[in-house]
Amino acid sequence: MSDQGRLLTVAEVASIMRIRKSSVYRLVHSGHLPAIRVGRAFRVPEQAVHDFLQGSLRNVS
Template sequence: MASRSGDEGGGSGELREMRFLTVAEVAQIMRVSKMTVYRLVHSGELPAVRVGRSFRVPEQAVHRYIRDSYSGTA
């Protein structure tokens, strides 16, 4: 069996470390409905990849969206 420690595909290590979440997982993290997540994806506010008939959202994109949307009170 071949070792997976090398860069077999010639791609970047960044893609290999990327974690994708389902719409339901994103909704749970953000504490919103799945429909809200779908709206964010369709509007382009939240990047996503289509896999078959479903979407996968990069975990870092969710954290970035929350961070950039946060309006703290001073």
Template sequence: MEALLPTRARPGARRPGAVPLLTVAEVAAVMRVSKMTVYRLVHNGHLPSIRVGRSFRVAECDLLGWCRWW
């Protein structure tokens, strides 16, 4: 599953121990579903996320955990 996650444009730009956050579009690409499906999962509380401004971000570890659970 880790190989499916998108690579970052600047490797090493993250702080050590920082959790990578994925956009809704990136999550949809990994799960092979539409963005609307991801928004539904987020709004229903099935997929943990955080709000950044007006958009949502999903922690990479939360996505992997959700995929293993599902």
């Protein structure tokens, strides 16, 4: 997993993106934000969060 960077919890992603945890879950379940299921929890690669935000910036412009 070293090429992907570290894995973030849903709470950490929500904090970075400044949205609610339920919104992060919605992004994960819809496939817009890739995640790995670990037991009953999700972990999101840090790079995936940055890629998602970069893609969102391009879509707004």
